[in-house]
Amino acid sequence: MNKTTNFFAVDLGATSGRTILGTVSTDSLQLREITRFPNHIIETCGHFYWDIFALYYEIVEGLKKVAKENIKISSVGIDTWGVDFVFFGKDGEILRNPYSYRDPHTVGAMERYFSIVPREKVYALTGIQFMNFNSLFQLSTLHTNNCSALEAADKILFVPDALSYLLTGNMVTEYTIASTSQILNPATKRLELELLKAAGVRSEQFAEMVYPGHQVGVLSDSIQKATGLSAVPVIAVAGHDTASAVAAVPAVDEHFAYLSSGTWSLMGIETKQAIITDESFKQNFTNEGGIEGTTRFLKNICGLWLIERCRAEWEAQGHRKMSYDEMNNAALSAAPFRSLINPDAPCFANPASMLDAIAGYCKATSQPVPVTEAEVARCIFESLALRYRQVFRMLQSMSPFSIDCLHIIGGGSLNEVLDQFTSNAVGVDVLAGPAECTAVGNIMLQAKAAGLVPDIHAMRQLIARSVATKKFTPQDAAKWDEAYETYNKVYRTDI
Numbered sequence: 340m341n342k343t344t345n346f347f348a349v350d351l352g353a354t355s356g357r358t359i360l361g362t363v364s365t366d367s368l369q370l371r372e373i374t375r376f377p378n379h380i381i382e383t384c385g386h387f388y389w390d391i392f393a394l395y396y397e398i399v400e401g402l403k404k405v406a407k408e409n410i411k412i413s414s415v416g417i418d419t420w421g422v423d424f425v426f427f428g429k430d431g432e433i434l435r436n437p438y439s440y441r442d443p444h445t446v447g448a449m450e451r452y453f454s455i456v457p458r459e460k461v462y463a464l465t466g467i468q469f470m471n472f473n474s475l476f477q478l479s480t481l482h483t484n485n486c487s488a489l490e491a492a493d494k495i496l497f498v499p500d501a502l503s504y505l506l507t508g509n510m511v512t513e514y515t516i517a518s519t520s521q522i523l524n525p526a527t528k529r530l531e532l533e534l535l536k537a538a539g540v541r542s543e544q545f546a547e548m549v550y551p552g553h554q555v556g557v558l559s560d561s562i563q564k565a566t567g568l569s570a571v572p573v574i575a576v577a578g579h580d581t582a583s584a585v586a587a588v589p590a591v592d593e594h595f596a597y598l599s600s601g602t603w604s605l606m607g608i609e610t611k612q613a614i615i616t617d618e619s620f621k622q623n624f625t626n627e628g629g630i631e632g633t634t635r636f637l638k639n640i641c642g643l644w645l646i647e648r649c650r651a652e653w654e655a656q657g658h659r660k661m662s663y664d665e666m667n668n669a670a671l672s673a674a675p676f677r678s679l680i681n682p683d684a685p686c687f688a689n690p691a692s693m694l695d696a697i698a699g700y701c702k703a704t705s706q707p708v709p710v711t712e713a714e715v716a717r718c719i720f721e722s723l724a725l726r727y728r729q730v731f732r733m734l735q736s737m738s739p740f741s742i743d744c745l746h747i748i749g750g751g752s753l754n755e756v757l758d759q760f761t762s763n764a765v766g767v768d769v770l771a772g773p774a775e776c777t778a779v780g781n782i783m784l785q786a787k788a789a790g791l792v793p794d795i796h797a798m799r800q801l802i803a804r805s806v807a808t809k810k811f812t813p814q815d816a817a818k819w820d821e822a823y824e825t826y827n828k829v830y831r832t833d834i
Contacts, residue, residue: 357375368783370779388442391436415574416782418583424474424496452476500578508559523628552784584777588748593609596738596742609629619636624637649693652692658712676825703831724764759811762814
């Protein structure tokens with residue numbers, strides 16, 4: 340008999356969250372969405388906050404629904420976006436809602452911090468890509484601004500760890516989520532004391548470091564009473580959503596790169612050791628924690644944020660909202676390589692109008708301004724594909740092994756136009772899927788903790804048997820080579 344086991348995954352993104360039931364057997368994995376809910380950024384008193392209590396409420400509601408359906412779950416696992424954290428007082432109470440990484444209080448924070456600890460030393464100790472919203476710079480800014488919550492904090496927990504604490508009453512610091520902070524040393528796998536001290540933070544303000552698969556605790560008595568569930572274990576999965584996603588790549592060996600495609604794009608490789616070199620520093624690559632002691636060597640790239648912002652503007656202007664298929668077909672109808680942008684130029688970070696930002700970039704680089712929805716979509720998709728080529732070439736130069744294919748995972752893997760453009764631009768086969776990679780990785784790590792699979796290789800074998808992928812092979816190489824030359828001519832980082 341092929342016995343099945345149920346796991347409960349909480350997958351929280353920067354705009355929405357979901358609770359998902361994963362049913363695992365010896366040869367398959369099935370997912371069912373239990374609840375879906377928005378994750379609002381709250382603007383008040385000049386700052387942007389996450390509503391941690393609303394997220395906790397939604398998790399409990401999902402657990403209640405599972406209990407009401409008389410579904411027995413073996414464990415619970417939570418993954419979220421990176422870098423953000425919650426302050427807790429000595430009494431275990433939350434001191435205030437956490438700032439969002441999009442809060443502007445860290446503008447200029449890196450330069451201020453580098454006056455204390457040089458940029459080169461920070462990278463040598465952490466191997467983390469410099470972004471002004473990294474936890475290190477958030478904490479340093481809060482210290483500089485005499486933040487009362489930081490001063491009173493007995494413990495600082497990253498978001499998935501904070502939510503696990505609210506469910507169990509136990510505090511931990513999960514390794515993969517901590518690795519996004521720019522405080523963790525990947526060689527020692529410990530928080531770097533020198534960096535903490537310069538940020539005005541004490542090491543004892545963080546909980547014990549644990550690794551994916553660790554049991555944080557069980558649902559507290561109050562949660563059991565509220566939901567009707569028993570003392571279900573809560574597992575520290577790969578708490579960073581990208582770490583869970585990469586764990587779900589259905590790769591057959593190590594010779595692959597991955598592109599986690601969504602609001603953000605993250606392109607990288609999985610390595611046994613961190614890669615911290617002059618070249619990785621120059622190109623601003625990051626070394627984040629993976630499962631089973633691996634490192635995710637990657638670079639953050641702006642992703643489908645560009646097209647989503649444009650779609651929202653068109654809808655606000657009264658345009659009929661096109662489906663994704665309609666958008667892709669429209670893009671294919673537009674003239675190729677008419678206008679190209681650097682998706683990671685500062686002007687696209689959070690503009691009042693994305694359409695105006697694209698127009699401004701094209702004007703500044705003496706290119707035709709895309710006007711129609713089809714022209715804008717084509718501009719974005721081609722530019723993303725060419726940016727992927729640029730980063731892929733950097734990866735090839737620094738990888739300790741040859742890269743034979745590119746796995747595209749996440750919701751963006753469903754965009755077959757972008758998948759094909761990416762294969763064309765990068766020049767290797769693209770395997771697209773799974774789209775639900777983060778939830779799949781979360782659930783499979785729970786399954787590994789339960790002893791259903793022994794290691795990451797077995798995890799990926801089961802995933803490959805359970806999810807469909809689609810293969811894209813490179814086309815029109817000469818045209819994309821020529822387009823890449825044009826892209827490099829208009830590539831700007833100062834607009």
